[in-house]
Amino acid sequence: MKYPKAIDLLIENLRKYPGxxxxxxxxxxxxxxxxxxxEDIDDMVTAYLAIKEEIIHCSVCGNITxxxxxxxxxxxxxxxxxxxxxxxxxxxxxxxxxxxxxGLYHVLNGVISPSEGIGPDDINLKELLERCKDGTVKELxxxxxxxxxxxxxxxxxxxxxxxxxxxxxxxxxxxxxGGNIEYADEITIMKAIEGRRxx
Numbered sequence: 723m724k725y726p727k728a729i730d731l732l733i734e735n736l737r738k739y740p741g742x743x744x745x746x747x748x749x750x751x752x753x754x755x756x757x758x759x760x761e762d763i764d765d766m767v768t769a770y771l772a773i774k775e776e777i778i779h780c781s782v783c784g785n786i787t788x789x790x791x792x793x794x795x796x797x798x799x800x801x802x803x804x805x806x807x808x809x810x811x812x813x814x815x816x817x818x819x820x821x822x823x824x825g826l827y828h829v830l831n832g833v834i835s836p837s838e839g840i841g842p843d844d845i846n847l848k849e850l851l852e853r854c855k856d857g858t859v860k861e862l863x864x865x866x867x868x869x870x871x872x873x874x875x876x877x878x879x880x881x882x883x884x885x886x887x888x889x890x891x892x893x894x895x896x897x898x899x900g901g902n903i904e905y906a907d908e909i910t911i912m913k914a915i916e917g918r919r920x921x
Contacts, residue, residue, distance in 0.1 A: 725751075729752070732751040733748050733751045736750050736751060776788045779829075779831070780792035780795055780829075783795050783826065783828050784811075784828060784829035784830070784831055784846045784849065785811050785814055785827060785829050786811040794826065794827060795826065800824050800825060801824050801825040801826070802825075802826065803825070803858060803859060804825030804826065804861045804862075804863060805825060805827065805828050805850075805859055805862050805863065806826070806863045806864075807827075807828045807830060807863065807864045807865060807866065807879065808828070808830065808865050808866070809830055809831075809833055809866050809867060809875075810829065810830075810831065813829075813865065814829065828846070828850045830847065830866070830875065831845055832845040833845065833866060833867075833875040834871060834874050834878055835871045835874075842878060845875075847879070847882075850862075850879070851882065854883065854886070854888055860889060861888070861889040861890075861891060862879070862888055863891050863893060864876045864879055864880070864890065864893070868909065868910075876892055894914075894917030895910065895913035895914070896911075896913050896914025896915075
């Protein structure tokens with residue numbers, strides 16, 4: 723027995739989310755049909771339409787926003803000489819929660835990943851280099867993830883800017899506050915040692 727066409731279509735579309743396989747998509751689709759009210763479904767449709775119609779990427783930094791340029795880029799109180807480079811817009815939210823940084827951001831919207839066919843032209847690198855040209859930016863802080871793709875991207879950006887006066891730094895990675903060394907993996911320990919500073 724097959725599902726009705728509308729349920730098959732919903733399952734197929736739910737599978738577009740990362741980490742959602744066929745079984746999970748099927749479970750979500752059936753939950754939608756059997757458990758959600760018409761009002762709940764209308765609310766979901768309204769939310770999707772609002773994202774489609776209102777959410778854009780900032781033309782300056784690539785952050786997700788509903789105004790262009792985004793509120794961070796237009797905030798005159800922020801330090802215009804520093805830019806933190808992140809992989810995704812959600813990384814900005816994490817940085818802002820710490821309330822310790824008052825500079826600007828640049829969202830790559832991805833990382834270089836040859837195994838997945840993603841090269842430098844497929845992420846927001848050209849826009850980043852353009853922002854660094856006018857001399858306002860003095861330091862570029864690379865905050866890509868500590869994995870092969872993140873490291874490759876960080877090194878690539880560093881190489882592109884090595885002949886400029888721009889200071890290119892990398893955020894420190896290492897043992898988290900409250901963490902035990904005995905539970906840390908080798909890469910975390912290595913990065914903690916590399917990121918050491920004078921007391």
